[in-house]
Amino acid sequence: MPEYLAPGVYIEEVPSGNKPIEGVSTSTAGMVGVTQRGPVNQPTLTTSYADFVRKFGGYLDHRVFTNNRDALPYAAEGFFINGGQRLYVTRVVGTNARYAQAELYGSPRGNPASTTLTQLAAAGADTLLLDSGNNIAQDDVLLIKDGTRSEYVTAQSDPVAAGVRIHGRLQAAHNNGDNVTPQTPTDDQVFVANGDFAAAAMTIALVDVLDLAAAEVLRIADTGNSALTEYVTVDSVNAGTNTATLTLPLQNAHPAATTTVTRVTLVAGAPKTLTADVAIGAFMLPLNDTVGLAADAILQLGGEFQVVRNVVSSLSIVTSETASAHAAGVDVIKQVPLLRAYAHYQGQWGNHLRLSIRHSSVLDTTVSANVAQNANPIKLAATFGLGTGSVLDIQRAGSPIARERVISVSTATNEVDVEGG
Known part of the structure; x- marks a missing residue:
């Protein structure tokens, strides 16, 4: 073909027919769109639909991924069904x-x-009643340790005293606003039990009733278990049989060998009031205040006496309501974050991942020199594999004595410094 070497007007013949279209293979394609997971903005080769699912996930929920943003998995499936062999997929995600x-x-x-x-925390509860609020504060994370129903909740405020838990159970119903009067006992006459006292008994036998009289109060205590202590009022006394009839039945059984019976004089303190109705059998008393109350305090409600087990704290968890119901007595343990794990790729798929952690020792060594309590450094026989943040479980004769986090390591001297020494 001649070359155009200088400016000018030249005539060039051009074929009038259609030019042939060069053939291109359709077994290789590229697609861009939304997927469940996978590398972002990175063309990735897939060679089958199963390979696509392994790398990018399956179908998307059309109710969530609207406006045809769920189309790519279907397109990939169709490509391979129709004979496609190589598909380069580029996943895109939103700015958020x-x-x-x-x-x-x-x-x-x-x-x-x-x-x-x-007491029971129902599913969806936004308040927990705890036996103790010590060392718990706003924003603390708490583990409700309840087997397969275990869950984390977050304290939305500091715990506040809400009432008391008693050792026994109420023997009568009481109404909102009823008085709950603290009593201070003074010991008087000691009596000797004549045989075991059965739970729910209305009459007790003594070796000698002496000068015991109706309307007097007895403390029946078990030397082996202080939680069984109860205070009862005498209804009548039979000097001939040396028995005393009570106004209410005993709540606990009391073996004669470990039971002491003491007449007490009670002095009433300033009354508290119930802030809600309480039924027969209840063991938690909601009170307007708990000032001056502590374990083993004596409370009078109408004609019955109850012994305080502990002051109850109310804790708001309004932004992290319980997902499951949890019975009274379930452990609640304060937690702190140790590690934060991230999904490898962006997207909701990561919400379905579950993490499992177990102890895995990278080093089994011994302390090679004595070290004082709370002192640093600790000299070890070896430090291979240790680094800042490693955790040392220190045992003596197979029994754990300390767990400390490493803050520095000297491989030259096989010495480590730990938090707190």
Whole structure:
């Protein structure tokens, strides 16, 4: 073909027919769109629909991924069904896409808190009643340790005293606003039990009733278990049989060998009031205040006496309501974050991941020199595999004595410094 070497007007013949279209293979294709998971903005080769699912996930929920944003998995499936062999997929995500993350928790070294639920927490509960609120504060994360129903909740405020839990159970119903009067006992005459006292008994036998009289109060205590202590009022006395009839039945059984019976004089303190109705058999008393109350305090409600087990704390968890029901007595343990794990790719798929952690020792060694309590450094026989953040479980004769986090390692001297020494 001649070359155009200078400016000018030249005539060039052009074929009038259609030019042939060069053939292109349709076994290789590329697609861009939304998928469940996978690399973002990175063309990735897939060679089958099963391979696509492994790398990018399956179908998308059309109710969530609207406006045909659920189309790519169907397109990929159709491509391979129709004979496609190589598909390059580029996943795209929105500007607000985030990495799913999970906090891994453990008990704190300082200011730990472990308590129990005072009463049932129903599913969806936004308040917990705890046997103790010590060392629990706003924003603390708590583990409700209840087997397969275990869950984390977050304290929305500091716990506040809400009432008391008693050792026994109420023997009568009481109404909102009724008085609950603290009593201070003074010991008087001691009596000797003549045989075992049965639970629910209305009459007790004594070796000698002496000058015991109706309307007097007896403390029946078990030397082996202080939780069985109860206060009862005498209804009548039979000097001929040395028995005393009570106004209410005993709540507990009392073996003669470990039971002491003491007449007491009670002095009433300033009354509290119930803030809600309480039924027969209840063991939690909601009160307007708990000032001056503590374990083993004596309370009078109408004609019955009850002994305080503990002051109850109310804790708001309004933004992290319980997912399951939890019975009274379930452990509640304060937690602190130890590790934060992120999903490898952005997207909701990470919300379906579950993490499992187990102890895995990278080093089994011994302490090679004596070290004082709370002192650093600790000299070890070896430090291979240790680094800042490693955790040392220190045992003596197979029994754990300390668990400390490493803050520095000297491989030259095989010495480590730990938090707190």
